[in-house]
Amino acid sequence: MNILLNGLIAGILFGFFLQKGRVIRYDKQVGALRLIDMTIVKFMFSAILVGMVGVHILHIFGIAKPLILPTAIGANIIGGLIFGIGWGLLGYCPGTSLGALGEGRLDALWGIFGMLTGAALFAEVYPLLSNTVLEWGKAGSITLPQILGMNPWLVIVIFISGGLALFRWLEKKGL
Amino acid sequence: MKTMGDKGWSPYLAGALTGVVIILSVWSAGQYFGSSTCFVRTVGMIEQLFSAERVARMDYFVRFMPEIDWQLMFVVGILIGAFISAITSNSFKLKAVPDMWETRFGPGAIKRGIVAFIGGIILMVGARLAGGCPSGYGLSALVQLAVSGLVALVCFFAGGIVVAQILYRGVNRK
Numbered sequence: 001m002n003i004l005l006n007g008l009i010a011g012i013l014f015g016f017f018l019q020k021g022r023v024i025r026y027d028k029q030v031g032a033l034r035l036i037d038m039t040i041v042k043f044m045f046s047a048i049l050v051g052m053v054g055v056h057i058l059h060i061f062g063i064a065k066p067l068i069l070p071t072a073i074g075a076n077i078i079g080g081l082i083f084g085i086g087w088g089l090l091g092y093c094p095g096t097s098l099g100a101l102g103e104g105r106l107d108a109l110w111g112i113f114g115m116l117t118g119a120a121l122f123a124e125v126y127p128l129l130s131n132t133v134l135e136w137g138k139a140g141s142i143t144l145p146q147i148l149g150m151n152p153w154l155v156i157v158i159f160i161s162g163g164l165a166l167f168r169w170l171e172k173k174g175l
Numbered sequence: 176m177k178t179m180g181d182k183g184w185s186p187y188l189a190g191a192l193t194g195v196v197i198i199l200s201v202w203s204a205g206q207y208f209g210s211s212t213c214f215v216r217t218v219g220m221i222e223q224l225f226s227a228e229r230v231a232r233m234d235y236f237v238r239f240m241p242e243i244d245w246q247l248m249f250v251v252g253i254l255i256g257a258f259i260s261a262i263t264s265n266s267f268k269l270k271a272v273p274d275m276w277e278t279r280f281g282p283g284a285i286k287r288g289i290v291a292f293i294g295g296i297i298l299m300v301g302a303r304l305a306g307g308c309p310s311g312y313g314l315s316a317l318v319q320l321a322v323s324g325l326v327a328l329v330c331f332f333a334g335g336i337v338v339a340q341i342l343y344r345g346v347n348r349k
Contacts, residue, residue: 006204007245011252013196014208018253019260021189026273033332033339036348043190044313050194051318055201059319064201069307069316071323079305080312080327084334086298088342090291091273094302095210095310097295098250102257104269107276110288114295119214120222121296122303123235130234133304144320155320167187 024099026091038175074136207315211308213247215239
């Protein structure tokens with residue numbers, strides 16, 4: 001019960017900030033994909049940079065365990081590109097579609113029905129994929145510091161520097 | 176920066192606060208953001224209404240049990256949180272066709288609905304194949320510096336940019 005309430009509260013906060021940042025709208029999502037409005041990129045990277053520092057501190061002190069989605073290069077790339085195609089058509093992603101519905105964007109509802117249908121279809125074909133595509137380039141739960149042979153904090157510093165440079169460039173370009 | 180009619184918060188501020196929520200979720204519940212797995216669980220629960228035995232035999236629903244978990248509540252919370260924020264800032268608006276879409280493809284809600292539905296199917300098949308969506312990979316995996324997060328996020332944008340460029344080819348960028 002407690003864990004479910006925790007999830008609900010985290011979601012409410014996330015949805016609140018998504019709406020405040022104006023990032024759950026079709027115009028913002030597709031605006032980024034058209035490379036004319038980078039609001040969602042600013043939002044996403046701000047969240048990533050802050051989260052990166054905090055989550056690594058939690059890991060160091062053993063307060064929380066890492067949960068690293070495994071890398072399977074083939075599936076990550078093919079699935080990622082297919083996701084992108086669908087995202088370009090729908091203009092919302094799974095999380096933001098619920099947020100968009102929350103601010104009254106009714107077209108998100110069709111997207112949600114589509115996503116449930118897509119999940120059902122995937123469950124049907126999963127047995128065919130589990131020994132093929134999903135196995136391609138399987139590399140386990142690897143991280144950038146591991147493959148680069150670098151200290152995680154050095155990678156974090158690089159990410160933060162790169163992120164701040166990106167933000168400056170976006171503001172200069174008026175994107 | 177472009178100023179739109181209704182003003183929100185700076186995306187940097189809203190994003191950074193989201194980063195804090197990510198940290199608090201990991202701290203308080205050991206849970207990382209994600210949004211697409213719960214669509215699998217939800218559709219599993221719907222299919223159970225028709226044939227529970229069939230669902231029990233399907234590998235994918237054995238791996239991702241049809242049940243209400245942290246992530247499903249999280250995604251429901253996103254809807255509630257966005258609603259609260261929109262209502263309290265007068266930016267809630269019932270709308271079936273986004274502005275940008277309308278200027279390109281007209282005001283037809285059915286046309287928009289069909290494309291949104293098809294886009295949703297493709298998107299979710301891709302997300303499950305990749306193993307996650309922008310919440311799971313973009314936020315949770317990249318926050319932990321996972322290789323999978325970086326690869327998937329680049330591909331999400333690559334696929335999306337190609338489609339958006341085709342759909343809006345020749346349209347004024349303003």
